[in-house]
Amino acid sequence: MTSPRICATSSSASGQPDMAQESWPAPAVTPYRDAIAAALRRAGQMPGLATLLTLAGTVAFWEISVRLFAVPSYLLPAPSAILGTFGVIGWDRWATHVIATLRVALMGFGLSILIAIPLAVLMMRVQILSRTLYPLLVVIQSTPVVAIAPIIIVVLGAGDAPRIVITTLITFFPLVVATATGLAATPPELIELSRSLRAPGFREMTQIRLPFAVPYIFSALKISITLAVIGAVVAEFCAAEAGVGYFIQVSTSLFKLPQAWGGLLVLAAMSLALFQAVILVQRLLFPWSLPKSR
């Protein structure tokens, strides 16, 4: 009998709290239950808070478990030990590694965009290219990049070039496929309109097909940007003098596991920040392409 009363009261409370207090009779059984239900409801309406609480809970559980069971730090360091390494390493060294990885990831990502979108346009316009290039792309995609990475390093030598190529290889396939799909998903009526106007073909591409592909392209960009970080790290594992991936490798080889975990944390933060940056660019430049929030 109490639960419907709680629901009814708290739902009206969430809408117009002051009115509800006056117009509803005070719940006879447990007034604090309503308060808890309302608090939970409010918490549910703040997804950020729920995430934060979950994260904090996990970290706390981790810290307590490691201390309680005296887990050796080379198996699983405590969060406090991991955070401690940030002070030991020093911000300038972190910055060097982060910038090195970021540079490779972004340049590979950029190169990937520069190759993938024109390639998709070309494949759209020229049927033969689509039929011949597509199998080739699938072969490239099916080959594990981790396996090609050492070969590319040997072929292209030292420097950023091989690392950028590796990053590009891992990021461009989703972009080509998504762009090609988007270009083909244009409403056929608009293509007929374009044909009936006898408009030049490049304008059909620039004014109709490419803009309609924007939501598809951004879905792929979100995938590619996280792959770009992976690509940069894979390349650094093979050969590098700096970078977060390089830092993790060196740390593990020296058995400094808390440091390696620290590097991992930085990588995760980088990926997240880059992912959010892509979303921000879409929101600023192409607000119409976002899914409707209604």
Add this chain to the structure above:
Amino acid sequence: MAPPPAIRFDRTGQVFSARSGRVEALRDVGFEVRQHEFLAILGPSGCGKSTLLRMIAGLLKPTSGSVEVYGKTVTGPREDIGIVFQKPTLLPWATVEENVTFPRRHKTGRVSRADRARAQELLDMVGLEGFGKRLPDELSGGMQQRVGIARALLMDPEILLMDEPFSALDALTREVMGLDLLKMFADKPKTVVFITHSVTEAALLADRVLVMTGRPGTVLTEIPVPLDRHRGPETLKEPAVNDLASHLRDLLIGKRAA
């Protein structure tokens, strides 16, 4: 000699060769549309009505017979034809005004001040004054289709092709839109080919109704609408409209049963 009709189909056929075999969409279609006539084409689904429109627009070549516009065989897309599609298919990133001027920007790469003034005029005419800066997303389905009509009229085409333009709208909006359309043509007459599923819509709006049979599409009969051009909401109550609508319904249902 009388001037040639605006549109003429002469024993026109269309056969599509699909992977599964040949599909005959239209067979031996013959009819004419006079200058400034409003012709409604009525027929069951899949009788090739849209194919007819695409052949007039020059987007599709007939596989037999011919299609003539102003006495000349259609060989490719013509610029004096405007098309209104079933769905508004506007550009979601462009404002209403940019959508109306889109044909010009798409064809020539630039939009002049005169084009923008014309777009404004057209938007006023379709009842969308003050909506020029909105995005299509902010408009109702009926309003979006009004933008689609304004877009089709931008280049001031002689012939307007409408492919079930109001079929996605609710019944009431649909009647209002149809009558508004007739009002627009009162000052500036156009030759209109209007495809519809609705017998009432055909009887309410058209000068003449072309009834088609299904697969392969052929012309069953042509029926003139015994009303003058001045039509309004009260026209719907006229016995002539109801008689014609029920006659058209009998024709379509009779054909389906056969």
